[in-house]
Each structure stands twice: as C-alpha cells, then as structure tokens.
Amino acid sequence: MFRNTHQMMLFCTAVVLFVTACLYGQANVKMLRDALNDRVKTNAAMEGRVHNTLLTSEIIRYTGDEVLHTVRQMTGTGVQVEVNGYGYVIDPLLDPSAMIPVExxxxxxxxxxxxxxxELVKLSFWKEVQRQ
Incomplete structure (x- = not known):
C-alpha cells in the first residue's frame, strides 16, 4: 500500500511540474511576442530615420558556392545580381541546367x-585575384 501511495505522489509531482513548465513557457512566449510587436511599432514610427551604423574592419568574402547559391536565391526578388560585371537571372525551376561562370x-x-x-537594389560580386 505504501508503495502505491509513493508512486502516486511522484506522478502527481511530475504532472504539477510539467503543467508549471508549460505555463511558464507560454508566459515567456507572450512576453517575447509583446516585445517584438512593440519593437515593430517603434521602428515603424521612426519613419525611415533608422540607419545602420555598424561598420566592420574585416572584409567580407564569399566563396564561389555561396555566390552561386545567392544568385539562384535572388531570382524573382527584384534585386539585380552581377558576377564580375555581368548580370544574371537564373530560375532553377525553368532552366535547371543554367550555369554561372564562377570558380x-x-x-x-x-x-x-x-x-x-x-532597400537593396543591386548585389555585385567581384572575383578576387589570388596572390602567389
């Protein structure tokens, strides 16, 4: 008899802890949603006066794989993409064999x-010369 009572108490404790964790998670989600909605309203009220001032000293580089993926993903977005001065628009659904001359x-x-x-209007990629 004592064993069943002990197991029932453990089960009830587990249920109470699970329900408490679910309610805590729900409260956190609500708080984050409210904070994000507030941030969206604040940015909308700024009327374009928010400017990105983050400048890094490190030069950003893309590999050829990343360039190829970016060109394919930017198709249909209205952003012009150039590779070494030549514009490319490739739709992988219409022409899956289309190639872009990248290394x-x-x-x-x-x-x-x-x-x-x-807003981003044009994205250009320029090949860097390898020094030997």
Whole structure:
C-alpha cells in the first residue's frame, strides 16, 4: 500500500511540474511576442530615420558556392545580381541546367548598392585575384 501511495505522489509531482513548465513557457512566449510587436511599432514610427551604423574592419568574402547559391536565391526578388560585371537571372525551376561562370573555390567580394530608403537594389560580386 505504501508503495502505491509513493508512486502516486511522484506522478502527481511530475504532472504539477510539467503543467508549471508549460505555463511558464507560454508566459515567456507572450512576453517575447509583446516585445517584438512593440519593437515593430517603434521602428515603424521612426519613419525611415533608422540607419545602420555598424561598420566592420574585416572584409567580407564569399566563396564561389555561396555566390552561386545567392544568385539562384535572388531570382524573382527584384534585386539585380552581377558576377564580375555581368548580370544574371537564373530560375532553377525553368532552366535547371543554367550555369554561372564562377570558380567554386575562388573568393568573391560583395558590393551592395542601395537606394535612398535603404532597400537593396543591386548585389555585385567581384572575383578576387589570388596572390602567389
């Protein structure tokens, strides 16, 4: 008899802890959702006065694989993509065999061109020359 009582108490404790954890998680999700909604409202109220001031001294480089993936992913977004000065629009659904002349193991330097409102208009990749 004592054994059954002990197991029932352990089971009830586990149920109470599980319900408490679920309620705590739900409260955290609500708090995060409210904070994100508040941040969206604050940014919308700024009316374009928010500017990115983060500048890094490290040069960003893309590999050829990343360039190829980026060109394919940017198709249909309205952003022009250039590789070494030539524009490419490739839709993998319409032409899966379309090729872009990139060296997969090469390094490419990205160049972001934005309009007055900060939207990305053109993305250019330039091949870096390997020094020997």
């Amino acid at each position: 997969l193991d090469g390094n490419y330097r990205p160049e972001y061109n934005r309009n007055e409102s900060g």
